Structures are given as structure tokens and as C-alpha cells.
Amino acid sequence: MKNSIDREEAVELLKKYVRSKSVYLHSIESEAIMRKVAEFLGTAGKDDSIDVDFWATTALLHDLDSEVVGDDLSRHGVETVDILKREGYDLPVMFESILSHTEALGFTEAKRTTKMDYALAASENMTGIISAYVRMRPTKKIEGLSAKSITKKIKDRSFAASVNRDFINDVEKHLGLGRSEFVTIAIDAMTEIADQTGM
Secondary structure, eight states: SSSSSHHHHHHHHHHOOOOOOHHHHHHHHHHHHHHHHHHHHHHTOOOOTHHHHHHHHHHHTTTTHHHHHTTTTTTTTTTHHHHHHHHTTHHHHHHHHHTTTGGGGOOOOOOOHHHHHHHHHHHHHHHHHHHHHHHHTTOOOTTTOOHHHHHHHHHTTTTTTSHHHHHHHHHHHOOOOOHHHHHHHHHHHHHHTTHHTTT
């Protein structure tokens, strides 16, 4: 069994199991935000324990099972872990974090407990708000998007209603990040990969 995974391997897995363009884009957007958050916490928080690449790769793979489970969310996360195990990986920290992002679905006993868990849940939900907002802009582009606009949409629970606002707001208590600070990090991260997402 392999106890590590690099980005190249993760991308190959993503291409193997995810054929949906929207899920693929969501995955690389989640990865970009997670990387920025990890970098910020590692630098600003002087936390040398944060493995930036590992955090980012975990986000890249968190929805690897989306096409396997389809609408049956009771297996979401569990199937991703099973896929990774079948592919020869033994990554318990990653597995726990992936399982924990499904906490609010009500099908699992997994809970977010670590900084990585909270960062993953917040990052992957933030992509939904930003993507939905960008799609309604006249330009359909992220360039020039303000944190203030996104913060307003986080408060409006009817907008992108499937997004878990509580997971986003948890960054303040569990990561020591102000919400507007997190929004800015997320916008910057998604702007940096706009050439890959077409955003």
C-alpha cells in the first residue's frame, strides 16, 4: 500500500473516475482554495505542521466518487475512500478528512475535527458561491470580483441554496480566519486558475 500521493497521481485518478466537467472544475477549484488556505495558515499562523500539497491533493480528490454514488449521497465519501484503497493507497488522514466533509448530509458519524477537515469543508462549499455568482455576471468572468459581493451572497441563503454556509462560517472559529479574509483568499485562488476553468 502507498502511504503518499503526489498531484500527478491525483490528477490521473480524477481523470479516471470523474467525467463530469462540472465536478472536475469543482475539484480543481477546491484544490486551489485549499492550497491558498494552507499556505496562509502555515505562514500567518506559523504552523509548520501543515503539509500544503497534502491539503491541496485531499481537496482535489474529495468528490472522486461523485459519479459512482450519483444521487445516493448515503455512500458519498465512503466510496471515495474505497476507490483510493482499491487503487493501493493507505492515507488515513486524507480518508478521515474526505469522510468528514459529508458531516452535514446525515449519513455518517464522521465529524470535522482537524484544521484540514474544516478547511476542506469550507473551501469546497465556497466554490459553489463564487461559481454561481460569476455565472450571473455580464462578463461571466471572475476578474475584478469583490469579496464584498460574495460575502453578501453568503448571507443570502436563497442564493446557491445547496451551499453549506455553516461550513464556510466555521473558518472563523476553527481556522482563526475572518470570513471576509477567507473570501478574499478563495477569490484570489480561483482567479489564479481562471485560465483552466474558463472563468
